[in-house]
Amino acid sequence: MAIPTFVDSVTLQVSGGRGGHGCASVKREKFKPLGGPDGGDGGNGGSVVLRVDPSLTTLVDYHRHSHRQAGNGQPGRGNYADGAAGADIVLPVPPGTVVTEAETGQVLGDLVTPGLELVVAPGGRGGLGNEALASAARKAPGFALLGEEGVSRTIRLELKVLADIGLVGFPSAGKSSLIAAISRARPQIADYPFTTLVPNLGVVVAGDITLTVADVPGLIAGAAQGRGLGHDFLRHIERCQGLVHVIDCATWEPGRDPVSDLDVIEAELAAHGGLADRPRLVALNKVDIPDADELAQLVLPELRDRGLEVFSVSTKTGRGLKELIFAMARLVAQRRAAQPPAPPCRIVLTPAASSDGPDFTIVRQSDPETAGPLWRVRGVKPERWVRQTDFGNAEAVGYLADRLNRLGVEDELTRLGAKAGDPVAIGGADAVVFDFAPQIDIGAELLARRGEDNRLQELRPAVQRRRLRDAEYHAMRAAERTVDMALDGYLAADDPAVDDPFADETVWDRPSGDGAAGADRSAVAAESDQDD
Numbered sequence: 001m002a003i004p005t006f007v008d009s010v011t012l013q014v015s016g017g018r019g020g021h022g023c024a025s026v027k028r029e030k031f032k033p034l035g036g037p038d039g040g041d042g043g044n045g046g047s048v049v050l051r052v053d054p055s056l057t058t059l060v061d062y063h064r065h066s067h068r069q070a071g072n073g074q075p076g077r078g079n080y081a082d083g084a085a086g087a088d089i090v091l092p093v094p095p096g097t098v099v100t101e102a103e104t105g106q107v108l109g110d111l112v113t114p115g116l117e118l119v120v121a122p123g124g125r126g127g128l129g130n131e132a133l134a135s136a137a138r139k140a141p142g143f144a145l146l147g148e149e150g151v152s153r154t155i156r157l158e159l160k161v162l163a164d165i166g167l168v169g170f171p172s173a174g175k176s177s178l179i180a181a182i183s184r185a186r187p188q189i190a191d192y193p194f195t196t197l198v199p200n201l202g203v204v205v206a207g208d209i210t211l212t213v214a215d216v217p218g219l220i221a222g223a224a225q226g227r228g229l230g231h232d233f234l235r236h237i238e239r240c241q242g243l244v245h246v247i248d249c250a251t252w253e254p255g256r257d258p259v260s261d262l263d264v265i266e267a268e269l270a271a272h273g274g275l276a277d278r279p280r281l282v283a284l285n286k287v288d289i290p291d292a293d294e295l296a297q298l299v300l301p302e303l304r305d306r307g308l309e310v311f312s313v314s315t316k317t318g319r320g321l322k323e324l325i326f327a328m329a330r331l332v333a334q335r336r337a338a339q340p341p342a343p344p345c346r347i348v349l350t351p352a353a354s355s356d357g358p359d360f361t362i363v364r365q366s367d368p369e370t371a372g373p374l375w376r377v378r379g380v381k382p383e384r385w386v387r388q389t390d391f392g393n394a395e396a397v398g399y400l401a402d403r404l405n406r407l408g409v410e411d412e413l414t415r416l417g418a419k420a421g422d423p424v425a426i427g428g429a430d431a432v433v434f435d436f437a438p439q440i441d442i443g444a445e446l447l448a449r450r451g452e453d454n455r456l457q458e459l460r461p462a463v464q465r466r467r468l469r470d471a472e473y474h475a476m477r478a479a480e481r482t483v484d485m486a487l488d489g490y491l492a493a494d495d496p497a498v499d500d501p502f503a504d505e506t507v508w509d510r511p512s513g514d515g516a517a518g519a520d521r522s523a524v525a526a527e528s529d530q531d532d
Helices: 175-184 230-237 258-272 290-305 319-339 379-387 394-407 409-416 461-493 516-531
Strands: 007-015 046-051 066-068 089-093 096-099 107-111 117-121 152-160 165-168 200-205 208-215 242-248 278-287 309-312 361-366 371-377 423-426 432-435
Touching: 007 208, 007 409, 046 096, 046 107, 046 175, 066 089, 096 200, 107 117, 117 290, 165 175, 165 230, 175 200, 175 208, 175 278, 175 319, 208 258, 242 258, 242 319, 242 361, 278 290, 278 319, 290 309, 309 319, 361 409, 371 409, 379 394, 379 423, 394 409
Parallel strands: 007 066, 046 089, 165 208, 165 242, 242 278, 278 309, 371 423
Antiparallel strands: 007 152, 046 117, 096 107, 096 152, 200 208, 361 371, 423 432
16 A cells, blocks of 8 residues: 555654663772772663754655654673663654653643754653762662663544635535645546545745745535544644635535535534634635626625625636735734744643642552552652662662662551551552551660661671780780789889799790880899899
8 A cells, every 4th residue: 555645643652761760889909908989870771852953844754654662771880881871763753743641641742843843752760879879878789770671652643734724615615726826736636526525735925925825625414423534634724823714616416506605614614623713814816717607696695794805806817816815914913913922942841740739649549459458658759769779689689678668658558547467559550569667766776777788787707816915915025014014013112021023034034024124124033143
């Protein structure tokens, strides 16, 4: 099947890139067996961005390629190396594209200004490495945070043609011929219904005013309910400053006349909604045919009585076209003057809306397995922290418990009546379930401080050996000083009743003190030997 050249509505599946995981690494160098954490952060995932490109007029690029995914972030590495961020994907769209959530119908953005950007699928955040998680109480974390998944959603792109004037009317009323006569547009023209299958745009210059005119495919009765092509193309006149009813005064179909044709089209516009405030002009077309000219002159007073500005035109001879062009220009100029100035071009980001309410909510539910209470915790922070946690690492789980406790989740559960062992679910359908285990205090000492690295409280074998040698050395020195003090007391007293413990030893075999005291004792011992 051939790819159509004009596509004004597509459904697109977009996915942001996943954030890279953080790295848990310890710097190791010579003579530094534990140099400290040096794990880098993971890179953020890429985002899917829509950008208005004024050179585009169709969404055909997304007709077949309906899945777009941004690049993933790279994981962190050791030596403080952060992972690279994932590449963004920028999707160009024509001006007038409306972006909605496919499932809910929520409008995400109305892209009109050239260069305007809209992030429709933000990438996931990269996980923190253990270097970023280190603190005074946790000097060497043995874990890192995981990267988050990017946002995945299905969006719908609808193109609403940006035109100043919309030409509406029955099939074969001469709309394509009119836009070809007043501009350089060259639409397909034929004498059978629904010749025009796509909107055509033409640029018209009237004095110093330039305006665009859209030829909308033919409308019929019931178009607002899906009959014919009107249901698909009525959206293209929603942005028009004014409407021109092109009425065929030379139709051969029975039961049709200019007034009834006008009433039918107005009923369809009213059923579509949102167009009641647009000024109208009426062009009675094909007056180059004598019978058509007579019919136009007959209905002209009735239409003017309705307050409409009416023109008798012929695209073949050019009759009335100049007057119609300048009337359209005046209408557009008035509408432009009444509108506020357009906002400057800016980049628009659409992350998840943040509320000013509490960081989390806790609801008591019934556990279908145990028929007991189930406490469900919902909130942006708790659910994000759960996604970042590696549950295969006990220290990472303890860090998660520490964060939840600081946020106040444990205190709130206790206040609501949760008991130890009650299941606690964090999240929605894919929730992670824990058993409630509050921290226990005995006296003033906390038994188990969550999230701390107990390895830091243990001494390495080399440190233990060094400290043992130091203790032995200091014990020996203390014993020597005790003996020296005893000798000093004996010599000073010179009491013969006190036995000299070193009487049978030579001087050089006796332990002596440091400094002058040792020298004095040696001299006294030498004099005693000489006396003997």
